[in-house]
Amino acid sequence: MISIKALAESPGLTSIPPTYTFTRSPSDEAVSDDPEDSIPIIDFSLLTSGTPDQRSQTIHHLGKACQDWGFFMVINHGVPESLMKAMADACGEFFNLTEEEKREYGGKHVLDSIRCGTSFNASVDKVLFWRDFLKIFVHPQFHSPSKPPAFREILLEYSKRSRELAMELLKGISMSLGLGDTHIQNALNLELGLQLLAANLYPPCPEPELAMGMPPHSDHGLLTLLIQNGISGLQVQHQGKWVNVNSIPNAFVVNVGDHMEIMSNGKYRSIVHRAFVNKKATRISIATVIGPPLDTVVGPVPELVNRETNAPAYTGIKYKEYMQLQQSNQLDGKSCLDHENDDLRSRIFRLRLPKRSATNILDRWVGEGNQITISELRQISKELRKSQRYKHALEITEWMVSHEEYELSDSDYAVRIDLMTKVFGIDAAERYFEGLPLPAKTSETCTALLHSYGGAKLIEKAEKLFERMKDSNLPLNALTHNEMMTLYMSVGHVEKVPLVIEELKRQKVAPDIFTYNLWISSCAATLNIDEVRRILVEMRHDSVCNKDWVRYINLTNIYVIAGLLVNAESKSLVEADKGITQRELITYDFLIILYAGLGNKDRIDQIWKCLRMAKQKMTSRNYICILSSYLMLGHLKEVEEVIDQWKQSTTTDFDVSACSRLVDAFADVGLTEKANSFHILLIQKNCDPASLSK
Numbered sequence: 001m002i003s004i005k006a007l008a009e010s011p012g013l014t015s016i017p018p019t020y021t022f023t024r025s026p027s028d029e030a031v032s033d034d035p036e037d038s039i040p041i042i043d044f045s046l047l048t049s050g051t052p053d054q055r056s057q058t059i060h061h062l063g064k065a066c067q068d069w070g071f072f073m074v075i076n077h078g079v080p081e082s083l084m085k086a087m088a089d090a091c092g093e094f095f096n097l098t099e100e101e102k103r104e105y106g107g108k109h110v111l112d113s114i115r116c117g118t119s120f121n122a123s124v125d126k127v128l129f130w131r132d133f134l135k136i137f138v139h140p141q142f143h144s145p146s147k148p149p150a151f152r153e154i155l156l157e158y159s160k161r162s163r164e165l166a167m168e169l170l171k172g173i174s175m176s177l178g179l180g181d182t183h184i185q186n187a188l189n190l191e192l193g194l195q196l197l198a199a200n201l202y203p204p205c206p207e208p209e210l211a212m213g214m215p216p217h218s219d220h221g222l223l224t225l226l227i228q229n230g231i232s233g234l235q236v237q238h239q240g241k242w243v244n245v246n247s248i249p250n251a252f253v254v255n256v257g258d259h260m261e262i263m264s265n266g267k268y269r270s271i272v273h274r275a276f277v278n279k280k281a282t283r284i285s286i287a288t289v290i291g292p293p294l295d296t297v298v299g300p301v302p303e304l305v306n307r308e309t310n311a312p313a314y315t316g317i318k319y320k321e322y323m324q325l326q327q328s329n330q331l332d333g334k335s336c337l338d339h340e341n342d343d344l345r346s347r348i349f350r351l352r353l354p355k356r357s358a359t360n361i362l363d364r365w366v367g368e369g370n371q372i373t374i375s376e377l378r379q380i381s382k383e384l385r386k387s388q389r390y391k392h393a394l395e396i397t398e399w400m401v402s403h404e405e406y407e408l409s410d411s412d413y414a415v416r417i418d419l420m421t422k423v424f425g426i427d428a429a430e431r432y433f434e435g436l437p438l439p440a441k442t443s444e445t446c447t448a449l450l451h452s453y454g455g456a457k458l459i460e461k462a463e464k465l466f467e468r469m470k471d472s473n474l475p476l477n478a479l480t481h482n483e484m485m486t487l488y489m490s491v492g493h494v495e496k497v498p499l500v501i502e503e504l505k506r507q508k509v510a511p512d513i514f515t516y517n518l519w520i521s522s523c524a525a526t527l528n529i530d531e532v533r534r535i536l537v538e539m540r541h542d543s544v545c546n547k548d549w550v551r552y553i554n555l556t557n558i559y560v561i562a563g564l565l566v567n568a569e570s571k572s573l574v575e576a577d578k579g580i581t582q583r584e585l586i587t588y589d590f591l592i593i594l595y596a597g598l599g600n601k602d603r604i605d606q607i608w609k610c611l612r613m614a615k616q617k618m619t620s621r622n623y624i625c626i627l628s629s630y631l632m633l634g635h636l637k638e639v640e641e642v643i644d645q646w647k648q649s650t651t652t653d654f655d656v657s658a659c660s661r662l663v664d665a666f667a668d669v670g671l672t673e674k675a676n677s678f679h680i681l682l683i684q685k686n687c688d689p690a691s692l693s694k
């Protein structure tokens with residue numbers, strides 16, 4: 001078949017042959033022109049040689065970029081510009097070889113080590129693409145065409161440097177998934193992994209609006225690193241629209257591949273992208289695909305899979321077989337990934353774009369003669385909510401409502417109110433609630449609406465609803481009161497919290513650990529230490545020897561004994577300090593203490609990460625609080641890490657005396673062993689409290 005280059009250069013060409021003409025639908029044309037819509041930029045130098053803080057921030061950004069976009073640009077990557085340019089030039093020269101010279105590499109098979117050709121897969125493509133390509137396997141065995149003369153040397157160096165870059169990025173991505181830095185590399189044996197260089201040539205096209213350079217597709221492999229010769233043409237799908245990638249000169253455009261999606265069990269998704277052509281300039285893009293060894297079966301990493309909340313969404317498939325599958329089909333977005341698990345849950349989970357309909361999938365599933373139980377629907381909706389796929393979760397609840405065979409519970413309605421709030425906003429949720437039949441206006445659904453008001457900080461509405469609930473004699477529980485208190489705390493009306501407690505007591509409602517925590521933190525936020533102590537006594541009486549409560553009481557005691565409330569660095573607690581007030585910082589401490597009480601390390605990690613990301617000048621109180629929480633739960637590695645972070649902090653000096661008070665406080669409440677292990681750690685880290693007295 002004739003190359004596009006030869007076709008484009010045929011004299012007097014003013015239109016393209018019909019085999020290259022695409023019919024486009026309007027949704028293909030929805031290109032976002034929002035300047036906010038530009039793919040994230042990762043400063044690579046901060047990942048490798050930044051301070052620990054910069055490094056962890058960059059890892060966080062990297063994770064977010066993978067999750068929100070699946071695409072990012074990498075700057076300050078250390079690959080010499082001259083090498084990138086030489087590689088693009090060398091590819092240009094390769095395409096300039098005679099048709100006969102190139103024919104030597106006209107392999108047919110996707111696993112041929114060097115293969116050049118045109119379109120995507122000319123034997124199955126219905127319409128041909130305005131593109132020539134050259135694909136070369138450069139790892140684990142290095143291959144290179146022998147012409148043009150300098151090609152081999154440049155390719156070798158470029159492959160080596162881009163591989164190093166990819167491996168560092170994979171380390172960061174691995175960490176962003178909560179895995180060790182070399183986890184991905186080891187799990188997939190990347191040492192022997194595939195690396196493929198795919199050069200694309202898009203010659204000028206007389207009718208660019210009718211042709212297509214590369215159709216919408218996702219890439220196989222873990223990561224693709226793309227460079228281009230300064231001419232743009234790449235578009236990526238983002239939130240239902242196409243976004244132009246206007247690459248920064250000399251940056252790498254990196255995207256998540258299908259195998260990263262499989263490996264991360266769908267957390268990081270490969271994103272559909274396409275390439276356009278233009279009338280004037282020849283565009284060259286060079287993609288480097290980094291993947292596992294060809295014989296490796298890739299499935300979700302066991303560490304990221306969890307039977308209850310994150311069931312494996314993909315079955316394992318050999319990388320080689322996946323490539324063959326992709327090549328043997330007409331390229332249709334991500335259809336290759338979609339052949340995987342064919343149960344209802346997987347089908348719904350594969351609807352990546354919110355605008356695609358879960359209702360259709362449900363209808364089709366039933367149309368195929370399948371049945372769905374209400375508990376299956378609840379489970380899928382729960383998982384979708386967990387992955388923040390609210391629109392699809394809402395569609396599932398809608399489906400439940402509209403099919404009479406399902407008997408909805410109070411919680412189903414409550415979930416629906418919450419989802420309405422998230423998808424359509426509070427007004428829609430309110431209307432929905434008001435439209436519910438009276439028997440469905442239960443304590444649970446009212447509390448769900450209360451929660452929505454709380455989220456929107458609509459105090460008056462929340463207070464009115466709370467009164468209404470009391471008036472209609474609905475059985476109120478701790479959760480209802482907790483919602484009110486959370487709202488008051490979030491708008492800074494801490495003084496109203498004890499009033500809710502009074503109400504709760506009047507109604508003889510049993511408080512839970514969240515109730516106590518809100519109450520205690522409202523007092524702590526105003527430095528009312530005596531009251532904190534008093535509540536703790538009350539809580540202890542009330543504690544039915546519950547392990548969580550005991551841990552919580554101990555930690556709060558330690559916080560008080562170590563004098564952290566007195567020691568608040570700022571006298572004026574309500575005064576705003578670059579965004580977060582001291583009062584809010586104390587509230588964060590109590591959130592950490594709460595989750596330490598509940599033994600929920602994930603939440604502690606999250607809150608701590610969030611505090612660190614907030615670029616907030618932390619107080620030594622915050623450090624001591626996180627240290628004591630990890631220590632209480634026996635996570636010594638994290639204790640060590642926090643000590644290191646604190647010592648390296650440029651804003652808050654390491655406070656040996658506060659640490660020393662912490663050791664004493666642990667001993668005071670009878671946790672001598674923990675006091676000792678903390679003391680030993682301090683000595684190992686060269687911050688022995690004993691040095692204070694010297």
Ligand SMILES: O=C(O)CCC(=O)C(=O)O
Nearest residue numbers: 198200219234275285287
């Ligand atoms: O040319 C481009 O910008 C995109 C190329 C591409 O997506 C690929 O080679 O997989």
Ligand SMILES: [Fe+2]
Nearest residue numbers: 217218219273
């Ligand atoms: Fe691609």
